[in-house]
Amino acid sequence: MIIWQTDSIAAQFIVEYAAGTSFDSSKKAMTANVNVNQLRLGVKSTLLYRSALSRLKFDQEYVYRVLRNGEEITRRSFRTRTKKPQTRFAIFGDCGARSSQQAKISWLVYQQHPDFVLVTGDNVYNSGREQEYRRNFFPYYTAPSADTLIGSPIMKTIPFYMLVGNHDIYSADLTKYPDGLAYFYYNDLPLNAAMPNETLVVKGPADRVDAFRQAVKPRFPRMTHFSFDHGNVHIACLDANTYVNPLDPAIIDWLAKDLGNSKADWKIVAYHQPGFNSSKAHYDYQLMRLLSPALEQLGVDLVLTGHVHNYQRSFPLTFEPKKDSTGSQYLISKEGRVDGKFTLDQEFDGSTKTKPKGIIYIVTGAGGASLYDKELSAKPFMWKHEPQDNWVPFTAKMISDIHSFTMIETNSKTLSLKQIDAKSQVIDSITITK
Numbered sequence: 329m330i331i332w333q334t335d336s337i338a339a340q341f342i343v344e345y346a347a348g349t350s351f352d353s354s355k356k357a358m359t360a361n362v363n364v365n366q367l368r369l370g371v372k373s374t375l376l377y378r379s380a381l382s383r384l385k386f387d388q389e390y391v392y393r394v395l396r397n398g399e400e401i402t403r404r405s406f407r408t409r410t411k412k413p414q415t416r417f418a419i420f421g422d423c424g425a426r427s428s429q430q431a432k433i434s435w436l437v438y439q440q441h442p443d444f445v446l447v448t449g450d451n452v453y454n455s456g457r458e459q460e461y462r463r464n465f466f467p468y469y470t471a472p473s474a475d476t477l478i479g480s481p482i483m484k485t486i487p488f489y490m491l492v493g494n495h496d497i498y499s500a501d502l503t504k505y506p507d508g509l510a511y512f513y514y515n516d517l518p519l520n521a522a523m524p525n526e527t528l529v530v531k532g533p534a535d536r537v538d539a540f541r542q543a544v545k546p547r548f549p550r551m552t553h554f555s556f557d558h559g560n561v562h563i564a565c566l567d568a569n570t571y572v573n574p575l576d577p578a579i580i581d582w583l584a585k586d587l588g589n590s591k592a593d594w595k596i597v598a599y600h601q602p603g604f605n606s607s608k609a610h611y612d613y614q615l616m617r618l619l620s621p622a623l624e625q626l627g628v629d630l631v632l633t634g635h636v637h638n639y640q641r642s643f644p645l646t647f648e649p650k651k652d653s654t655g656s657q658y659l660i661s662k663e664g665r666v667d668g669k670f671t672l673d674q675e676f677d678g679s680t681k682t683k684p685k686g687i688i689y690i691v692t693g694a695g696g697a698s699l700y701d702k703e704l705s706a707k708p709f710m711w712k713h714e715p716q717d718n719w720v721p722f723t724a725k726m727i728s729d730i731h732s733f734t735m736i737e738t739n740s741k742t743l744s745l746k747q748i749d750a751k752s753q754v755i756d757s758i759t760i761t762k
């Protein structure tokens with residue numbers, strides 16, 4: 329899906345695409361349908377165009393171009409998904425803050441030539457508005473060229489998947505933010521998950537809410553949960569915002585089918601708010617720990633999160649949340665703490681011992697916004713110390729004094745994870761095998 333936006337003056341757009349890296353006159357280019365929606369954002373009106381490139385083959389390079397009133401305004405190429413048992417992708421979160429570090433990370437990710445990018449939420453600051461995407465997000469990922477100070481055209485050439493973080497939904501009241509919830513304008517994610525019982529609620533004057541719903545249907549509210557495959561990796565993406573019940577039966581049932589039926593070598597789950605975090609920031613919000621037993625049962629290898637603006641990797645672990653005296657209800661404190669029993673695999677070192685017993689939880693929230701708890705970087709003795717039913721030394725690595733992103737590469741039954749910082753240095757590296 330190619331998505332672009334213009335002012336309110338309509339133009340005639342044509343999208344053409346062809347196999348290969350150039351429009352060869354001997355081959356006929358295909359033409360994609362173009363749909364347009366008028367976005368009514370309070371006093372402002374703008375046009376949002378979407379064009380789905382259909383009948384694409386796996387493992388193939390394609391070139392596309394966009395023509396406005398007959399004149400070519402964009403030409404790029406991209407590669408489709410592979411069916412081979414391998415993939416290579418980049419992950420970062422908490423990025424759209426209009427910072428020089430965000431530009432650097434975008435540029436570095438582009439240099440890696442990943443197959444796709446996954447952003448672990450808080451895509452834009454502060455509230456997920458249309459004007460914030462235009463100022464704080466797109467200039468960095470749809471730059472005309474790659475430049476360490478500006479960013480890169482990564483979003484024009486590589487599929488982008490974005491989770492929904494807390495900042496992305498702060499503008500759900502359209503009274504205050506007529507251009508709110510822009511996440512639903514700019515994404516086109518698989519609508520393949522169950523509808524949760526509790527969903528995000530959009531508020532505001534009826535005409536604004538109607539205009540929003542018209543422009544984004546059927547993506548709102550269900551698009552915040554989805555899953556997809558790339559090569560031999562299956563990724564289930566969840567919404568972990570406060571309006572969601574992590575144990576929503578609709579989502580648990582969907583996950584059981586989605587992950588249970590997957591034949592992928594590697595099963596990954598991604599959501600914004602981490603359950604296992606040894607930083608000071610956001611320590612108390614641990615609701616996603618409730619999902620650990622289900623994810624362990626479903627054979628999940630890795631969990632990718634953001635929210636905390638640094639990098640953390642846990643030891644492989646299993647977690648049993650504590651229940652009340654009747655044994656029927658999980659205990660959750662009013663701050664969101666979830667106590668329980670941890671079992672850590674401290675023998676796993678990712679180099680000589682590569683078969684983890686348990687799930688490895690990653691926080692990769694250092695994609696551009698101001699870093700959290702810099703003083704804790706690589707100093708385990710300073711990491712959180714709380715009663716052992718709430719915290720044990722589950723964090724194997726924390727780097728919080730430099731921005732960074734994650735690269736994951738799979739090849740059959742081997743997965744390698746590298747954390748690369750804004751100076752292009754590898755600050756963490758593990759290999760997992762089956």
Ligand SMILES: [Fe+2]
Binds near residue numbers: 494495636
């Ligand atoms: Fe967040």
